Amino acid sequence: MQPVKFIIGGVLILAAVGLGFYSFSVTRQTAEYFMTVDELIAEGQTVVGKNIRISGAVIGDTIEYDAQSLTLKFTVAHVTGDNDEIEAQGGLAEVLHTAVTDPTRNHIDVVYEGVMPDLLRDEAQAIMTGTLHVDGTFYAEELLLKCPTRYEEAVPGQVEQASR
Template identity: 35%
Template structure:
């Protein structure tokens, strides 16, 4: 084999390895990509059914209901315009309370209930996740426009 053929095979092999590595990285990135939606967007059907995404807003006052097993909790997330019922099985963060900001990650079921696999709560009195704060602000503006 000539030196030129060896070089071409080596370069071709290197390019093939690079393409395979990039494909694996993009595949892993796509599988772990989680989008954020507001309750209003979910109610309008803009959120994917059966795929994992996040919903954020305020936990509606009086909406937290605990099941007898002690692990299953249902509550409602709102952006002041729309509400999304959420079901979660697991331990809630200590800071999770009614009237406070929260972001839940999971899937939307066919019946409209959001089945959460993870619940994130605010970490101090002044903090709300930026996405949730923006969603509440936008919903409040929309509600003010509609009521006028």
């Protein structure tokens, strides 16, 4: 018998189990669900209040910005979240362009409080983290924009991050 080994082992196992449960609950509270606009609309009320990350194509005409209250509103159109699919459809720029010009796509309204990012323009890809409200508006807490340009590979070049 080696009691010391067993004591340490026992304590470590208990600690590991405790940490496991703790991590599990933290994960449930803080995990962000990746969704597309289509998925978000399909899930609807069931995901209200959860942390969600969605990506969509910014429709330029819908951008409204109130510099006094720093409130930014815009609408995004559905784009696929699958990288292979994006490649197959001719790259990000092409996919975003199609999304914005296709009126049959699902749209979702976004509200963001903060300074308007420079990269927010028509046919930019917006990657947002936030929550869906009961009225179907997405309240973004974090807004990340990608503009496919010839600087594509020069990440972090085309990525702009803003957060509240």
